[in-house]
Amino acid sequence: MSSKVVLVTGTSSGIGLASAVAAARAGWATVATLRDPERAGALREAADRAGVSIDVRQLDVTDPDSVTAALDGVIADYGRLDALINNAGAGHVGTIENETVEDVRRVMEVNFFGVVQTTKAALPHLRASGGRLITVTSVGGVVGQPFNEAYCAAKFAVEGFMESLAPVVGRLGVAVSVVEPGAVATEFVNNIDLDPAQVIAAAGDYAEPLRGYVTRTQGQFAHSAQTPEQVADTVMEALTAERPAFRLQTSDWARAFTGTKLADNDGSAVLAITSAYLG
Incomplete structure (x- = not known):
């Protein structure tokens, strides 16, 4: 096939769905994967509305056999893979005194090790x-x-993994980018799968600060969240730019927020330093 081939994980809704549709509209042969193909209804409807064809396949990022089967299938059917968009993940709200270490491990399994597994298979x-x-x-x-200890730990791990990997695989022709959204419409309550009132009631001494966090965050998601399609525009920038930045924020708010910590917003200074380590 003449089209470049992209595989997107976590496409049942939100950013993954919007990115898969955007890639197909841009002419990419798009393999949209999700853990449960029976949940592909919204994806198929969005593809139909956009007038594009999307190849929907099963891939569970926490199952190594599933990842291997999906990548092998893409290569068997298309003969190549030109891009991987690691999107699959799950939100989580909690604090360590009120949950188990196993809860934290589950968050890491989906949000970090799932990325590691798909990256290894695709490279x-x-x-x-x-x-x-x-x-x-x-x-x-x-x-x-606050109350995002496990989730932020996983995302910090992903960013460290990719920032370390980027200069290494860059020497072999692979461009690496991370896309950093802030609040995205519909995802906060839906993606963390919790009843805020129930969680606050069970939070003990943490109830009042948790109530404050939930109230603030629900307000942010309700009034200033981006749409998945807006985030997908940034994903497409990473996919199609001649020289994509390593780090891309998806809004002015996200740039300002991360900028409180990062003087080097696009990651170029860090990669210049670490690339020099390689001689």
Whole structure:
């Protein structure tokens, strides 16, 4: 096939769905994956509305056999892979005294090790094509936030992993980018799968600060969140720019927020230093 091939994870809704549709509209052969293909209804409807064709396949990022089967299937059917968009993940709200270490491990499994697994499987094919490795992280991968200990830890880990990997695979022709959204419409309550009132009631001594956090965050998501399509525009920038930045924020708010910690917003200064380590 003449079209470049992109695989997107976590496409049942939100950023993954919007990114898959945007890539297909831009002419990419788009393989949209999700853990449960029976949840692909919204994706298929969005593709139909956009007048594009999307190849929907099963991939569970926490299952190594599923990841291997999906990548093998893409190569068997298309003969190449030009880009991977790591989007699959799940939100989580909690604080360590009130949850188990196993809860934290589950968050890391989806949000960090799932990215590691898909990246490892895709890299031989991305090296062959001189492709793109794009990962949707979060402003929470730069700035730790209350009651997001496990989630931010996972996103910090992803950013450290990718920032360390970027100069290495860059020498072999693979461009690496991380995309950092802030609040995205509909995702806060839906993606963390909790009843705020119930969680606050069970929070004990943490109830009042948790109530404050939930009230503030729900307000932010209700009034100033970006749409998934707006975030997908930034994902497409990483996918199609001649020289994509390593770090891309998806809004002025996200740039300002991460900028409180990062003087080097696009990551170029850090990568210049670490690339020099390689001689």
